[in-house]
Amino acid sequence: MTQEFLITILATAITAGTPILFAALGELLTERSGILNLGVEGMMLVGAVSGFIFAVKTNDPWLGVLAALVGGGLMALIHAFLTVTLQANQVVTGLALTLFGTGLSGFLGKPYIGVPIENAFKPVNLGILSDIPFIGPVFFQHDQLVYLSYIVVPVLWFLIYRTRLGLNLRAVGENPASADSLGVSVYKVRYFYVTLGGMLAGLGGAYLSLAYAPTWLENMTAGRGWIAVALVIFATWNPLRAMLGSYIFGGIDAFGFRAQAMGIAIPSFFLKMLPYIFTILVLIMVTRKAMANRVGSPGALGVPYDREER
Amino acid sequence: MKLSKKILTIVFTLVLAVALVGCGSQEKPKAAEEGKKDAATDKLKVAFIYVGPVGDGGYSYAHDLGRQYLVKEMPDIETTIVESVPEGADSERVLTELAEKGNKIIFATSFGYMDPVIKVAQKYPDVKFLHCSGYKTADNVGTYFGRMYQARYLSGIVAGKTTKTNTIGYVAAFPIPEVVRGINAFTQGVRSVNPNAKVNVVWTNTWYDPAAEKEAGKSLLETGADVVAQHQDTPGPQQAAEEKGKFGIGYNSDMSKMAPKAVLTSAVWNWGPYYVNTVKAIKEGTWKSDQYWGPISDNIVDLAPFGPMVPEDVKQLVETKKQELIEGKFDVFDGPVKDQTGKERVAAGQKMSDADMLSFDWFVEGVEGTIPK
Numbered sequence: 136m137t138q139e140f141l142i143t144i145l146a147t148a149i150t151a152g153t154p155i156l157f158a159a160l161g162e163l164l165t166e167r168s169g170i171l172n173l174g175v176e177g178m179m180l181v182g183a184v185s186g187f188i189f190a191v192k193t194n195d196p197w198l199g200v201l202a203a204l205v206g207g208g209l210m211a212l213i214h215a216f217l218t219v220t221l222q223a224n225q226v227v228t229g230l231a232l233t234l235f236g237t238g239l240s241g242f243l244g245k246p247y248i249g250v251p252i253e254n255a256f257k258p259v260n261l262g263i264l265s266d267i268p269f270i271g272p273v274f275f276q277h278d279q280l281v282y283l284s285y286i287v288v289p290v291l292w293f294l295i296y297r298t299r300l301g302l303n304l305r306a307v308g309e310n311p312a313s314a315d316s317l318g319v320s321v322y323k324v325r326y327f328y329v330t331l332g333g334m335l336a337g338l339g340g341a342y343l344s345l346a347y348a349p350t351w352l353e354n355m356t357a358g359r360g361w362i363a364v365a366l367v368i369f370a371t372w373n374p375l376r377a378m379l380g381s382y383i384f385g386g387i388d389a390f391g392f393r394a395q396a397m398g399i400a401i402p403s404f405f406l407k408m409l410p411y412i413f414t415i416l417v418l419i420m421v422t423r424k425a426m427a428n429r430v431g432s433p434g435a436l437g438v439p440y441d442r443e444e445r
Numbered sequence: 446m447k448l449s450k451k452i453l454t455i456v457f458t459l460v461l462a463v464a465l466v467g468c469g470s471q472e473k474p475k476a477a478e479e480g481k482k483d484a485a486t487d488k489l490k491v492a493f494i495y496v497g498p499v500g501d502g503g504y505s506y507a508h509d510l511g512r513q514y515l516v517k518e519m520p521d522i523e524t525t526i527v528e529s530v531p532e533g534a535d536s537e538r539v540l541t542e543l544a545e546k547g548n549k550i551i552f553a554t555s556f557g558y559m560d561p562v563i564k565v566a567q568k569y570p571d572v573k574f575l576h577c578s579g580y581k582t583a584d585n586v587g588t589y590f591g592r593m594y595q596a597r598y599l600s601g602i603v604a605g606k607t608t609k610t611n612t613i614g615y616v617a618a619f620p621i622p623e624v625v626r627g628i629n630a631f632t633q634g635v636r637s638v639n640p641n642a643k644v645n646v647v648w649t650n651t652w653y654d655p656a657a658e659k660e661a662g663k664s665l666l667e668t669g670a671d672v673v674a675q676h677q678d679t680p681g682p683q684q685a686a687e688e689k690g691k692f693g694i695g696y697n698s699d700m701s702k703m704a705p706k707a708v709l710t711s712a713v714w715n716w717g718p719y720y721v722n723t724v725k726a727i728k729e730g731t732w733k734s735d736q737y738w739g740p741i742s743d744n745i746v747d748l749a750p751f752g753p754m755v756p757e758d759v760k761q762l763v764e765t766k767k768q769e770l771i772e773g774k775f776d777v778f779d780g781p782v783k784d785q786t787g788k789e790r791v792a793a794g795q796k797m798s799d800a801d802m803l804s805f806d807w808f809v810e811g812v813e814g815t816i817p818k
Contacts, residue, residue: 143667151660241498248500249680249703347656350703352679353500354529357654388657392664395647396614398813403650 138269144393145273148386153281154179154342154356156381158363160291161335163372165211167295168328169308169435170218173229174210175336176360177236182207182337183344184240187351188247196254196345200280200338203345207337208330210236215329219322222439233360241353248351255349256280278346280338284378287335291374304328308433311440321440336360368421369414371430384410488523491515491724492548494539495528496555497653503678503697504652504714508554508577510698511716518721532557537565544569550727552720553577562586573727578623580803582734589719589737591745593623594630594802595770596712597674598777599748599763600694601634603709604672606759607692608635611642614665614673616682618652620816624676625805630777631674631694632811638762645670646814655679666691672709683708692754699749711749719745738799742771778802783810 158175165172172178185206190199214232217223256278264275274285295301303324306314311321339359344351362384370377387406394401421432428434493512495505505528512524525548530539536558543551544565552575553562559579566574566586574586582588604613613635617624632644645668647661662673662682666689674694675682680703686693687704695701695711719739726732739745748767751760769775778797784790785808791797806816 147660147663151656154656241500245500248506249502251703251705343656348659348681348684350655350680350684352502352655353498354653355655357651357656359656388660389664392647392649392661393668395814396645396664396668396670400815403648403817407650 140393140397142269142272144386144390145382146276147389148382149274149281150277150347150385151389152381152383152385153284154339154347155359155363155366155384156284156288156378157339157342158336158360159366159370159377159381160287160374161207161332161339162363162367163332163370163374163377164291164304164328164335165332166367166436167304167308167372167433168325169311169433169438169440170215170325170329171225171229171437172211172214172329172332172336173226173364174214174232174236174333175229175363176356176358177233177240178207178210178333178336179236179340179343179356179360179363180240180354181210181236181340183340183355184244184247184351186337186341187252187344188243190254190345191247191250191252194254196256199345200341203337203341204334205337207340208334211330211333211336212326214333215326218439219325219329222441225437225439237354244351244353248353250351252345252349256346280342280346288374288378295374305433308435311435315440315442321442325440336363339363365411365414368417369410371417371421372433373431380410488521489550489724489728490523490525490546490548491550491552492525492527492543493552493554494530494536494543494558495526496530496532496557497678498528499526501653501678502680502700502703505554505678507698507714508552508716511714511720514717515720515724518717519724522724530558533561537561540565540574541568544572548572550575550724573732575723580736582736584734587732587734587737589723589739591714591719591739591743592741593712593714593746594626594777595741596746596748597627597630598634598637599767599770600674600710600712601631601636602638602763602766603751603755603759604631604674604692604694605635605637605639605642606762607709607755608639608642608670608672610669610671611639612669612671613642613644614662614670614682615644615646616658616661616665616673616675616677617646617648618677619650620648622803622805625808625816626802627676628812629805629809632809633777633782636811642811644674644812646808646812648814648817649677652678655681655684658682659685662686662693663689680704695749701749701752705752706754708752709755710751713747713749715745715747718743740770741767742773784808785810785812 158179162175182203186199186203189202190196217228218225258276258278261275265271303319307321307324315321366380369380391401391403391406421427497505499505499509516524527539530536540561550573554577556578559581562574562576563581566583570585576588578590579588615628635642647665649658649661651657658677658679658681662685665673672692673682673686675696680700683693683695683700683704686707692709693707695708698713700711701708780791780795781789781793782791
């Protein structure tokens, strides 16, 4: 395996993993606040289509990104209203939002299928950084959204583990009643992070339609939202591990295709299965309370909070 | 308090559901008043079910172009579409619903609808079912498909003439006979004009994942191919070619719009004329159940217009070959045909039978890659 081959695989793993990464970060924040969001796929699609429409109309991809954030955020706001205020079943609501988002994005995007986009995000060199041997071509010859993800990941990590805001977030996800008694507004925190999570899912969708593909086709996320949900468990609710996980999930396809193209026989189904096996192992682990605390699984995940039921 | 929240939740979910239905089917027939079934004034109702969204820019899109052609040619009929219908049990429900709503002709456009079609057809003997790409028939069920391999052969000629590296990539969905036949026909076309070229195959194991299929196209272009063909339901591989400044051959429908600098031509489905003929025959009562595998002479498969980069002599050559195919002077798998190991599979002077073509499970000489078992 030559070095050039390795560089291509790793660089592709990053671009292929970035849409999953953004969505997974969003889901991670949402789940940290104790709300399960199974609508990621729908939110990504709404983000992808609204981003694409605005980028085409205004000829500015950054306005597209803004529209994707708003689109994904609005979808998540519906989720927050249903699950936080109305205390609806989070699984059902999430699934409904995925169906809704798929239909809505298909409807909105109909006139934009196959429309070429002039100003898609393109790789930007970062001067010295991009010239570092090996590291440069792998990490620093991508588009701006990838660089944005490099910033978002450590910021979120710092937020969750090193700030008072993060402590509140974790408390709300772990034991909302205790957090409430200490004066943390459970509703506000949950509304905020569910919405933020949807915005990040929208951004993940926009990465597909504005940088990776870049085009709009119905249902173009092709299940990446679900991978993001699995990935959060894989990453045990930690942004840094989510980053690593996204690149593994993304890199597996890239590696499989290139191995085939070079005539190396690789059992592609087996490769695709690996991350999920690990996800299942983590799921088994977190069924034990002691283990769950250690890996950071939010204790109140999926349980609606009602002040009157204390 | 508790109760009102519950009610609000239900109302909200209902609103979402209704909005979803509103988005899903944009071609709703104007609700023909039930009970007023006056044959003279009622329009003939024809329904189509698609496996993907019409917006896939590929397979289902091509079928819908056919439907639009039908509506234009026969304005006195009324069509309904249902898109993204999963193969299997779900399609049975959709088929029943469409028959129940008074559709007299139903086109089921994907292979996996086969058994549901047969089942539902037994319950509605006065409804005609046309199933695309299957092999089971009944008195009111016919099958239809086109000899896409002939168009693929022609597109192979263009690829063989274009390649400079003598390596052509082929992004393929699943190792089923239809896909294998396409790869083989394409390769026959390539090798008819360029015996040194090879066709390198990558399997994606998806029909519909634009990003992954683009990635597969890229991997071929990065490992030496300078033209990439495909058997997928999306234009992903062509967009990879566009990005890399290389060439691509589209499939399903004309993909030049999605990758204008890359697409040499596309092997396309042209379902319209078949839909018109079939609906007319059923209307006039001359239709009989059969298994239709339409050749290029029926115009059911074709090549999309060439891109501006294709030289005149290549266009001429393809045109000549197309004419010969139409007139039946030769077919794609006329012997001698050798497999990858060099073993002769079809002897000189022999023709390959339809049965053999429909069960292809080996690659012809010139294909690089394996068929996963």
